[in-house]
Amino acid sequence: MLEIRILRRTFTRLIPVVLLPLVAACAPAGAIKSTAPPQTVTVGIVAINDFHGALTPPKTSVIVGDGKGGVVQVPAGGAAWLASVVDSVRGQYPNHLTLSAGDMIGGSQLASSMFLDEPAIEVMNRIGLDYNAVGNHEFDRGRDELKRKATGGCQQFTSVKPCRLEPFKGAKFGYLAANSLEEDGSTLFPATALRSFGKGRNKVKVGIIGITLEATSDLVSRDGLGGVHFANEADTVNALVPQLKAQGADAIVLLIHQGGYTSGGEPDPNGCGQLTGGIRPILDRLDSRVDVVISGHTHWSYVCNYADYNPAKPFLLTSAGVFGQLVTDIRIEIDPRSKKVVAKSAHNVIVQSEGYPTRNGQIDTKPGFPLFQPRADINAYVAKYTAASATEIERPAGRLAGEVTRPGGDSSRTGGTLGNLIADAQLAATRAAGAQIAFMNPFGIRAPHRLTPAGDGTLTFGALYAVQPFNNTLVTQSMTGADIKAVLEQGFDDNQPIQALSPSAGFTYTYDLSRPVGDRVTSMMLDGKPIDPAATYRVTTNNFLASGGDSFAGFALQRDAAIAQLSDVEALEAWLKGDQPRAVPTEKRAVEVKH
Known part of the structure; x- marks a missing residue:
């Protein structure tokens, strides 16, 4: 004491x-x-x-x-x-x-x-x-x-x-x-x-x-x-x-x-x-x-x-x-x-x-x-609400080939394989709006910071909801390559804490925290090609980020925005549906350069 x-x-x-x-x-x-x-x-x-x-x-x-x-x-x-x-x-x-x-x-x-x-x-x-x-x-x-x-x-x-x-x-x-x-x-x-x-x-x-x-x-x-x-x-x-x-x-x-x-x-x-x-x-x-x-x-x-x-x-x-x-x-x-x-x-x-x-x-x-x-x-009172939600909590909501995590939980500035999976789901859900890239904010991933499927790969809706509980909608907007770099830089500026956005498959970037603020993103690639600062891309985020949340003010530009008719957790469920368990995204997409 x-x-x-x-x-x-x-x-x-x-x-x-x-x-x-x-x-x-x-x-x-x-x-x-x-x-x-x-x-x-x-x-x-x-x-x-x-x-x-x-x-x-x-x-x-x-x-x-x-x-x-x-x-x-x-x-x-x-x-x-x-x-x-x-x-x-x-x-x-x-x-x-x-x-x-x-x-x-x-x-x-x-x-x-x-x-x-x-x-x-x-x-x-x-x-x-x-x-x-x-x-x-x-x-x-x-x-x-x-x-x-x-x-x-x-x-x-x-x-x-x-x-x-x-x-x-x-x-x-x-x-x-x-x-x-x-x-x-x-x-x-x-x-x-x-x-x-x-x-x-x-x-x-x-x-x-x-x-x-x-x-x-x-x-x-x-x-x-x-x-x-x-x-x-x-x-x-x-x-x-x-x-x-x-x-x-x-x-x-x-x-x-x-x-x-x-x-x-x-x-x-x-x-x-x-x-x-x-x-x-x-x-x-x-x-x-x-x-x-x-x-x-x-x-x-x-x-x-x-x-x-x-x-x-x-x-x-x-x-x-x-x-x-x-x-x-x-x-x-x-x-x-x-x-x-x-x-x-x-x-x-x-x-x-x-x-x-x-x-x-x-x-x-x-x-x-x-x-x-x-x-x-209180045990009896809580039981009334857990019973009312039990059917939805235990409902099978898709399958995954292995565990995905955000290592370090709340203390981590990256989204890990869980952040990548969520970004992939949001990209797939907004392809009809022309989406080419999706970003997920790691601080929007909640405890237990992992999805652990059953032996047959099954995940319940309760497990999905635990990591995505905000019912955010998905927003797809047009951004130039220069806009994308600027918004990624906002994750590494002096407006703490540092947060490396998790990108969807096909997009990778590197960052170096030893460099001056505003010039820490050292490369950006989409499908193996460098991002063109002058070209326009269609980018999906949740509506929290799209309104400038987590200090990512660059997303609040909202050019040619299209709002999806499903929530982030619904997009994740849709991505996990299929005849076979969804593969775990293992590649590193946001990579810190260390000296």
Whole structure:
């Protein structure tokens, strides 16, 4: 457990808190002396992030070092198990908050996504979530559908009919979106919240700010934003901290849908080695009166004393990974007299659930880690939705001659054989529109980042949907060779993270990251011939990329665009149909030149 003690600024190192007894010892004669320690108020915070509608165990593991140079795979996740862990952690604290740092929905399991993520919201209602910061995936189905998630009702804003199993009453928790601004400058949801704990002289207040990443408009279809735009994260927070302090906030907790990565040493969900990522420049500019930063977006897990990186910014920084596989147990101690946080600590609890089979054998539960039982009410609720979607999940949807993967998963900047397969499917689906090339964005490939067929090569629709859950449409447009190079370069520019688009068969390119930005793509070939910068080609992408998503603004040109009448996952299913299993695309199409 990481623990950080905060003392008065006149002290330059950590020492026991003995300030009040020392003052008493110097009091004038006749004064009442007290040796009682100052009474603090403990507030427990249960934190999650990036749940992504993971109603059932996702059949992936939390990886932990075994202390011997190896690793232990702990099967984790599932809403009913998550609820039990939340109850267990929350039960330690009479004063508590349960908070989420965004992406509660979107990119979800089929059992949730088929029903517009209404069951994911209802699960969080039953768990007792207090607040959720809006993440980029909350906008996947557009602004109006997100507002319906908050307020309830059955008005239809997408191609999918809402309220198919039951009336939807909306979230019982609060959405916070301090930097998600409407066209008139108002916030889409409230910017902050303030909660009080204790009574009388021991009453304390915790202020909460909710922020999504400024680049959200690059990560979702802009057509659905309805004029919503996103302000700078640090500027927004720094303007709100004085307001919360003026309202009496003794502690400030930031929920931010942006995060980092750690590296070095053995895998450790409570480690913080070599922290990098988009969260760091934000923290370095943040008002130091923020006490706790609960982050997300990167699907990474960590617990950090950020003072180790910037002594002027002594934040407690946490992230609980992805899919409800971890819960962060955060404890803060507030002195109601000084109105300050005097100690804070956190650790990630693994939501160990049930074992699952893999191609390489069974992943069993691990006795060295707590094993939780699923909470009965949520287990029954989830079962209703999984039963309703079971026929579609288990439906055979094609055959494949072997496994395809995106090696490295969320941490990889390439799509691997899985990205190639998806690009091939999209090219085949849009040949009638003249398509010659198709591109797939690796970050659009979701966990489990692999398709593993059965012994006879069969794949279920549930398996296809797990890696392609967004129901994007396909857009084919005209681009010159120079346009194609420019858009590939955008994957390697300074607007991080780096992402090498996966191309369809017949198109190959090389890139060299040691070269200057804008000149890193060193070759492009189509069917063995160099791409002509002046020639025009027909290029297919999903509609997310076609609107400039993932910072590929070059696709937003939309010249002579043709929109297919099927979704990306339908195109993948169509490609896998046939008398024989579809061959695995093994060739390397996007190749990094290394020196």
